[in-house]
Amino acid sequence: MREDDAKDDGWILFEAEGAYADGMFCGAIGDSEGCIRALERAVQIKPDYAPAVLALGSVEYQRERKEEGRKLLFSLLSMLDDASDLVQIIDTAGDFLIERGEYADGLELFQAAAARLPEIGAFHQGAGCCAAHLGHLEEAVAASRRALEIEPGNQKFVNDLGWCLAQSAALHEARAMLERAVALDSSDDLARENLRQCNEIIARRPRGKDR
Numbered sequence: 001m002r003e004d005d006a007k008d009d010g011w012i013l014f015e016a017e018g019a020y021a022d023g024m025f026c027g028a029i030g031d032s033e034g035c036i037r038a039l040e041r042a043v044q045i046k047p048d049y050a051p052a053v054l055a056l057g058s059v060e061y062q063r064e065r066k067e068e069g070r071k072l073l074f075s076l077l078s079m080l081d082d083a084s085d086l087v088q089i090i091d092t093a094g095d096f097l098i099e100r101g102e103y104a105d106g107l108e109l110f111q112a113a114a115a116r117l118p119e120i121g122a123f124h125q126g127a128g129c130c131a132a133h134l135g136h137l138e139e140a141v142a143a144s145r146r147a148l149e150i151e152p153g154n155q156k157f158v159n160d161l162g163w164c165l166a167q168s169a170a171l172h173e174a175r176a177m178l179e180r181a182v183a184l185d186s187s188d189d190l191a192r193e194n195l196r197q198c199n200e201i202i203a204r205r206p207r208g209k210d211r
Contacts, residue, residue, distance in 0.1 A: 016046035023055065035059070043072070048079050050089045058096050070105055073097070077109070080116050087120055094126040098133070106130040114143075121150035125157055128164060137168040155184040159191040166198045171205070174198050 023038035036059060042052035053072050060069030073093045080086050090113050097106035107130035114123035128143035144161040151157055162177030178195040185191065 012046050013049070016042045016049040016052060019045060020049065020052040020055070023052070036063075047075075050076055050079055050086055054089050054093055057093065061096070061100055061102065066102075073105075074109060074112070077112050077116065080113070087117065087122070091122045091126065094123075094130075098126070098129060101133075103130045103133040107134065107136075119150060121147040121154065121157060124150065125160055128160060132164050132167060137164065140164045141168055141170075153184075155181055155188065155191070158184060159188065159194060162191075162198070163194045166194065166201065171198060171202050175202065 019038050019042035023035045026034035026038055039052055039056040042049055043056055053076055057069045057072030060072060076090050076093060094106050094110050107127055110123050110126035110130060114127055124143045124147035128140045131143060132140035141164045144164045148157045148161050158177055159181035162174050162181055165174035165177060175198050178191060178198055181191040182195055
C-alpha cells in the first residue's frame, strides 16, 4: 500500500468514527433522527466500519425495516477475516436478534458465523439458543454440545445445554448438566431456576418415562 493510500484510509476511518460518535451522542440525548442520519453517514463513508453497521442494522430492525436491518447485520459476516473484534460484534448482533425475537434470522446469522469460524463457541451457543426457540430441539442440543466441547469450563454453555436437554426430554442428563452449572456458579439464578424446573418435571413424570 502506498503512503498516500494509507493516509486516505486513515482519514476515512477517522471520519467514520466521528460520524458514529455523533450517532451515539444523538441517541443518548433522545435525538433519534439525528442518530439515524449520523449512522447512515458513518456507513456511507466506510461500509465496513463494523460498529456503525451493527448500530444502524439494529436501528433498522427497531424501525420495522427488517430487510434493511438484515442486510446490514449479515454484511458483518464478510468482515470476519479482517478484524479481531468482529467475533464480539457478530455475537452482539445475534444477541440483539434473540432479544427481538427474530430467531430465524439469528439462527442463520450464528450458523453462517460458525461455518466461517467453527472454533468460536459463542457462535454455536447462539445457534443452539435460536434453534431451541424455534422448536428445533435436536439441532439445539447438537449446537449446544459443540459449544461446550470448545469451552468445557463455560458455565453459561453448561446451563444452556442442560436446558436444551430438558426441553428435549433427556431429563436425567439435563439434571446432571444443570447441577453442574449450579455447582460452577451458585449465584446464577437462571441455572438454579432451570434445575428447579427440571426436577419438577422429573417428579411429575411416570416411572419408566424418564431418560
